[in-house]
Amino acid sequence: MSDYAVLEAAVRDRAGKGAARAIRREGHVPGVIYGGGQDVVMLKMDPRVLNARMRKTGFFATQFQVEVGGQRHRVLPKDVQFHPVTDDPIHVDFLRVTDRTRVTVDIPVRFVNEEESPGLAEGGVLNVVRHTVEVATAAGNIPEEITVDLSGMEIGDSVRIGSITLAEGVRPTIAERDFMIASVNAPMQIVEDEEVEEDEDEMDVPTVAEDEAEQEPEEED
Numbered sequence: 001m002s003d004y005a006v007l008e009a010a011v012r013d014r015a016g017k018g019a020a021r022a023i024r025r026e027g028h029v030p031g032v033i034y035g036g037g038q039d040v041v042m043l044k045m046d047p048r049v050l051n052a053r054m055r056k057t058g059f060f061a062t063q064f065q066v067e068v069g070g071q072r073h074r075v076l077p078k079d080v081q082f083h084p085v086t087d088d089p090i091h092v093d094f095l096r097v098t099d100r101t102r103v104t105v106d107i108p109v110r111f112v113n114e115e116e117s118p119g120l121a122e123g124g125v126l127n128v129v130r131h132t133v134e135v136a137t138a139a140g141n142i143p144e145e146i147t148v149d150l151s152g153m154e155i156g157d158s159v160r161i162g163s164i165t166l167a168e169g170v171r172p173t174i175a176e177r178d179f180m181i182a183s184v185n186a187p188m189q190i191v192e193d194e195e196v197e198e199d200e201d202e203m204d205v206p207t208v209a210e211d212e213a214e215q216e217p218e219e220e221d
Contacts (some may be wrong), residue, residue, distance in 0.1 A: 007053065009043040009068040020091065029089050033066060033073050036096035043068045046061060050089055054080065061105040061142055066094060076139060099140025104173060106132040109146045109181060116151035119184035124155040128183045133161065137170040148181060158183035 012023060012030060025192040028044040043066070053059055066074045075094035083090050097103065109131055113119055133146050143166070148159050162178040173178075 004065045004074060005053075006072070007045070007049060007064045007066045009045045010067055012042045012044045013150070015042055024090060028132075030094055031092035031094065033068070033075055033096055036098065036101070038096060041068060041073065045092065047089060050080075050092060054089070058108045058144065061107055061144075063097065063139065063142070064094075076105070078193045097139035099138060101139040101151045102136065103139050103142070104134060104136050105142055107132050107143055107146050108132050109148055111148045111182065113149050113151040117153040117184060118178050119153050119155040119157060120150065122155060123187040124184045125187055126150070127183045129180045129182055134173045135166070135170050135183065136173055137167075141167060141169050143167055143170060146181075155183050156186050156188050193197055 009031070010028075012019065021135040021152065023030045023044050026044075029049070029050055031045060031048045033041040033043065033044050053064075056062075057114070060077050062107065063074060064074050066075050073094070073096055076093065076097050079091075079093040080089050095101075109128075111126065111128075114126070116185075117124075120126060120164070135143075137143075146164060150174045152158075153159075159181045160172075160178045161172050161181060164181070203205075
């Protein structure tokens with residue numbers, strides 16, 4: 001278990017909305033650990049620790065050890081609730097896992113060898129359709145990322161999930177179609193209109209008599 005980063009937390013002894021609000025007023029984020037056939041563990045975390053981890057790519061596909069009450073739990077983040085106005089985290093759920101636990105996670109996509117793509121070299125644009133791909137896998141086999149090699153891609157070429165080699169036991173949750181991950185599109189052509197100088201005397205501008213232009217509208221009774 002030493003391969004997983006440690007998240008420190010403290011035990012909270014009460015559940016319920018009132019207790020959760022009290023914890024937030026103290027400056028902490030309430031949360032729970034569940035699953036694995038064990039009792040639910042109620043906890044509270046420093047929001048700075050949680051935010052620092054959430055800012056990193058692949059947070060929901062990363063396993064941690066949560067240290068709470070003198071025990072360490074191997075977990076996978078499953079849900080974070082945010083305040084609708086401040087966007088601060090207000091609750092976090094962790095799923096207790098083992099190597100054999102089946103999970104569904106979003107894996108980040110990383111693109112490599114862009115300089116080896118003739119289409120991009122010619123000014124083409126990489127159109128990323130999916131920045132993450134949802135897969136089903138055992139917790140002990142979660143890939144860190146899905147790598148897409150852009151070598152040799154021409155304008156009009158695309159990358160679909162069927163062309164990606166995934167580790168054994170890792171399957172995309174969308175199985176009924178070969179969905180697109182990215183494509184190399186033609187560069188957008190910006191057409192600038194030529195500036196045409198027109199003589200004001202030749203412009204067809206409607207005229208209004210001065211007395212009509214200055215006349216104020218009559219108020220209705």
